[in-house]
Amino acid sequence: MTKFEIRGLRADVLIGAEERKEILKGVDLTINSGETHAIMGPNGSGKSTLAYAVAGHPKYEITGGEVLLDGENVLEMSVDERARAGLFLAMQYPVEVPGVSMSNFLRSAVTAVRGEAPKLRAFSKELQGAMSGLSIDPSFAGRGVNEGFSGGEKKRHEILQLELLKPKVAILDETDSGLDVDALKVVSEGINRAKATGEVGVMLITHYTRILNYVKPDFVHVFAGGRVAESGGPELADVLESEGYERFVKVGA
Template sequence: MTKFEIRDLRADVLIGADERQEILKGVDLTINSGETHAIMGPNGSGKSTLAYAVAGHPKYEITGGDVLIDGESVLEMTVDERARAGLFLAMQYPVEVPGVSMSNFLRSAVTAVRGEAPKLRTFSKELQGSMSGLNIGSEFAARGVNEGFSGGEKKRHEILQLELLKPKLAILDETDSGLDVDALKVVSEGINRAKANSDVGIMLITHYTRILNYVTPDFVHVFAGGRVAESGGPELADVLEADGYERFAKAGASQ
């Protein structure tokens, strides 16, 4: 059982050389192995900042609080050390890495996380199996990472990484954005498969409830004003779908 804890986390975004803005204003959240927590909230509430600050993006500076995996703080770790400790971030806007084939990238990542290089034949079988489950053609293995991929293909590649790396905690930053219904179903099935195969804890950041029709959350948290404003079960997502975020956005603006 893995416990991921965010304790009173505060963070600034660096706007310029001498300018910063506080975005996270005391975030508290605990995710255990096998749990799915949906983070929902209005634009500008700090959801993506939370994801990147936890992952170690240099644009965001932690000013208070802590982030722990099984009681060990990750804040002094480098980005790659956080990944080896079990953190995974599926980015909202995956970047292209021309000249690095997808298969080489994935095998290098798996080697770094697992601590030893998988045998080529074994890894090839594992890779092709996961690609098939995500409707990714075998020819993509030789292409540059995300190079020329459509938005949906990039998002499926993020879930392919999730399946292969088997992290302890996966932060999925608006993985559903830009997906049509068919791609959403494929991506959701990949998330559910990864969870079933590794008991990963999931922080699922989203604006909409449509992905929650396929990936059932154990908890839903409303994020507003740089903190968790309200928490509940899956039924809270239905309330948000019906009523929107207006009251939370107003409360956040007044803080």
């Protein structure tokens, strides 16, 4: 049983050498393993900043509050320590790393997170299985990390990493954006396989309710003005679907 707590988190985006802007203005959120929390909100509300700030992206600086994973202070950890502690971020725009093959990258990541190098043959088998589950052509293993991948291919590979790394907390930042219905189904099945273990808490950041038809949330939070503006059950998503974010945009402004 894992408890992931965000308490009073404040963060700035670093724009230039001297310029910065506060985006997160006191975020409170607790996610237990086995739970799925949908974070919904209008564009520019700070949803993605929350994801990146928690993961330790160099463009953001935490100015207040805390993030705890089973009581351990995540913010004191380096980016890679956070990942090894069990935190995972599926990015909205995964990064291309030229010349580093996907298979080499995945094996390095799995070795780091599991604390020992997996047996080569066992790992190949595991990788092939996970790739086929996400309808990823085996040839991708030999290509550079995300290099020349389409948007949908990148998203599938983020979920591939989710399945291989088996984190305690998975933050999925707009994983549904840019996917057609077929790709959305494939990606959602991957997320549901990871959830089925009951050992992962999921923070599902999305602008649209569409993905919630495939990945069922236990809680829905409306994110506006850099904080959680309202929380509820799955029914809150239906309200947002029919009424939009207008009410919250005004609150946040």
